[in-house]
Amino acid sequence: MAKPVVSKRAPRLLHPFFISLGGTLLMAALFTDYMYSCNSLIQWSNFSAWLIAGGLVFALVAVIFLLIDFALGRAGPISWLDFILVGAAAIISLFNVLVHTRDAWTSVMPTGITLSVIVTILLLVAGIRGWAVTMERVVERGESR
């Protein structure tokens, strides 16, 4: 009987998980913004402010783990399309969290929810592409490390 083929994987990237966490919170803020725009119940806009603030905290954590990925030699070269998608979403969210510090209706309508729509579109693409902003280092089968 032939020996089973052992495929070896490179160590996984650490940063995509944290981008996915933050991205999920930022996309959830579109839902809560939408709810506030429908019912004017202020608690929905409070949820948005917390979700976006939380998303930005995870963005910071993700940056730290991206640096760790580089330091550990796990990350390949930067994938610029993903980097721009995620980076733009983070920068727009920085504006968005400030818009959400406004009081009552104008914390969401119309600027806040518009920014949330843009961020959600950027992050959906980034998410479907796998949340990583660098290439993975590929280890060929059978290659000895």
Added chain:
Amino acid sequence: MIGSLLRASSAFLALAVLGACSDKGGDPMKQYGPNPYLPEPHQYLLPPMSVPRAVGWKAGEAPTVPAGLRIQTMATGLMHPRIVYPLTNGDILVVESNSPGTKPFRPKDYIQGKVKARAGAGAKGGNRITLLRDSDGDGVPELKTVLVDHLHSPYGVAWVAGTLYVANTDAIMAFPFTPGQTKITAPGVKLADLPAGPINHHWTKSLVASSDGSKLYVGVGSNSNITENGMDVEEGRAAIYEVDRVTGAKRVYATGVRNPTNLAIQPGTGQLFAIANERDEIGPDLVPDYLTSVRDGGFYGWPYSYWGQHIDVRVHPQKSDMVAKAIKPDYGLSSHVAALGLTFSQGETLSPQFANGVFIGEHGSWDRSPLNGYQVIFVPFVNGRPSGMPIPVVTGFLAADHKTVRGRPVGVALDRTGALIVADDVGNTVWRVSHTGAPTSPAITRK
């Protein structure tokens, strides 16, 4: 829908960024009087905050008063004194108080609380009333003692017919009390509940008795800047109540007054006047705080509109029928001065120019650059109405470079000799302003 949203918001964002970069307040004098200048409202990315650091008074320092007047320290080392209330026998009550504390709702609330604390607004209040007794009327009290302790964020006080009424943040309490007494030991009896927790954003409850003493008027501030804590928590807020002094029955007297921080009855006419603090975060010159006579059943705009029919777009849903009803206040006090103290003058006790009008304590702005307020002003009255430009009376609370603040004036009152008493909740001091030319006031005889 998305397309129109995008267009609207990109224009909006551009405005907001511009606004955040270059928004300095104009000349406050343009906003005093019956027709204040009102610029277009702006929305901000960074909530505008500008506060001087609280440093207190060094020994020998005092606020500045005009020539012909002198200022003395009446009491120091108080715990956040807010309201001063002279009694008929010459004793002065000092209400030492601060917010019962509010819980944060949003990320913003944490930051805003820290900024306000820097300006001395976070200090713990005494939750008590201190009595100052100056029998010989020289401005130096011989006695300073705690009259009543363990109150719940008290603010307004009124003495009527052997009873001291104290407006705690959640109820009017009644204490049997005869001027001359230096200690209240009897437990208070609750006269009426007042709107309070769980948010209690504007916690102060101002209080004044009608001329005949049959009614008490209570000012209750809104539960938010501009409904950002939800409309349901604004039930019964931003209103002035009339409470029957004997039965405690209360009815809404006027509504739409965002934060009626103090009330006063005009001598002679018995007309109720209020000062109110208006909304923040739509510009350094919006919206002017105001002084107004209060009409029974009147609606003064909050939250839907300001200064009459100027709609506030932050409120949703809007109510056009309410906007149409909104009364324009009598007299603008310029924006963000945080008017907190109000008292009518009683003739020429300080100076002929202060014979007819009101003294107003301006606590000072926290969200405007350049800073505004931080002084006690006099607004002259003509034919029973505020008229003409204000006259600064007590100034010098703010350092010349506007970086630090030594004190912030709050409550104002005239004592029995006609001297102006000013509570200072950052200097933790009570100041007394009197006329230099006048002979030393005669000793007050106590009954």
